[in-house]
Amino acid sequence: xxxxxxxxxxxxxxxxxxxxxxxxxxxxxxxxxxxxxxxxxxxxxxxxxxxxxxxxxxxxxxxxxxxxxxxxxxxxxxxxxxxxxxxxxxxxxxxxxxxxxxxxxxxxxxxxxxxxxxxxxxxxxxxxxxxxxxxxxxxxxxxxxxxxxxxxxxxxxxxxxxxxxxxxxxxxxxxxxxxxxxxxxxxxxxxxxxxxx
Amino acid sequence: xxxxxxxxxxxxxxxxxxxxxxxxxxxxxxxxxxxxxxxxxxxxxxxxxxxxxxxxxxxxxxxxxxxxxxxxxxxxxxxxxxxxxxxxxxxxxxxxxxxxxxxxxxxxxxxxxxxxxxxxxxxxxxxx
Ligand SMILES: [Zn+2]
Numbered sequence: 514x515x516x517x518x519x520x521x522x523x524x525x526x527x528x529x530x531x532x533x534x535x536x537x538x539x540x541x542x543x544x545x546x547x548x549x550x551x552x553x554x555x556x557x558x559x560x561x562x563x564x565x566x567x568x569x570x571x572x573x574x575x576x577x578x579x580x581x582x583x584x585x586x587x588x589x590x591x592x593x594x595x596x597x598x599x600x601x602x603x604x605x606x607x608x609x610x611x612x613x614x615x616x617x618x619x620x621x622x623x624x625x626x627x628x629x630x631x632x633x634x635x636x637x638x639x640x641x642x643x644x645x646x647x648x649x650x651x652x653x654x655x656x657x658x659x660x661x662x663x664x665x666x667x668x669x670x671x672x673x674x675x676x677x678x679x680x681x682x683x684x685x686x687x688x689x690x691x692x693x694x695x696x697x698x699x700x701x702x703x704x705x706x707x708x709x710x
Numbered sequence: 711x712x713x714x715x716x717x718x719x720x721x722x723x724x725x726x727x728x729x730x731x732x733x734x735x736x737x738x739x740x741x742x743x744x745x746x747x748x749x750x751x752x753x754x755x756x757x758x759x760x761x762x763x764x765x766x767x768x769x770x771x772x773x774x775x776x777x778x779x780x781x782x783x784x785x786x787x788x789x790x791x792x793x794x795x796x797x798x799x800x801x802x803x804x805x806x807x808x809x810x811x812x813x814x815x816x817x818x819x820x821x822x823x824x825x826x827x828x829x830x831x832x833x834x835x836x837x838x
Binding site: 556 | 720721722723724725728730755756759760762763764765766767768769770771772775776778779780782783784786787
């Protein structure tokens with residue numbers, strides 16, 4: 514790993530040291546945040562939030578490889594946002610149930626919920642777009658398993674550490690995620706075929 | 711070597727493809743796939759899908775995100791500098807104390823987990 518902590522360099526500020534270690538992992542971190550939230554602007558906010566949190570607790574970080582520690586913070590921030598959204602949506606549904614008949618205020622519906630936004634996730638067309646769409650339909654915990662394993666090429670041990678579950682749970686989540694993904698893909702293909710007729 | 715059944719094979723095929731099975735389970739799986747066309751087809755399917763997923767590549771962060779993150783960190787740094795040093799140290803002490811309590815609270819659970827005679831990963835034959 515080239516992310517070893519430059520411990521001997523006293524001329525660097527803490528922020529410079531943090532940036533040197535943490536910024537090279539932005540691509541991996543953003544990929545995870547994006548696939549959990551399935552929303553660009555939200556993923557960007559989550560990244561800002563996570564990096565700020567990481568910087569503020571940088572003095573707690575021990576070891577040479579910042580990546581697992583940083584990814585864990587990103588993951589926690591993203592999952593918190595997912596549950597906040599769910600709460601917000603419940604409140605909105607309640608309000609909507611009360612007021613929808615009168616005006617149908619558009620503004621309250623702008624809060625991103627946990628349903629996939631096709632234009633955010635499905636870039637382009639063809640096989641890759643179908644695969645992205647299928648992936649976006651998985652439940653967050655299964656989406657995460659696929660992203661970490663297939664897109665980030667992490668080992669089961671690394672995934673277990675990041676997600677704080679036993680390695681056996683990683684295996685069963687992945688098995689389930691793959692089975693679900695195959696099902697969704699079959700469904701989408703069938704839909705597309707019947708649409709084409 | 712006992713024969714592997716299809717239902718347990720289905721659960722393990724992904725781990726087999728990911729090369730995450732311990733040697734014995736890997737041999738059992740290989741033997742099963744030799745003799746079971748259904749599981750062999752499933753394995754091909756998963757391998758195929760895995761390749762396609764890897765080929766998707768990452769969702770790319772916008773180019774200006776790094777700059778925005780840096781700017782935010784600079785503000786946070788200035789805020790820390792502005793505060794009296796004593797307050798910062800007090801806060802850190804409180805934070806690290808909290809972190810310590812949190813770690814200790816986790817310890818018995820994980821210690822218990824790893825001390826269990828039937829560690830699930832071993833039972834299902836995943837390598838460590
Ligand atoms: Zn079989």
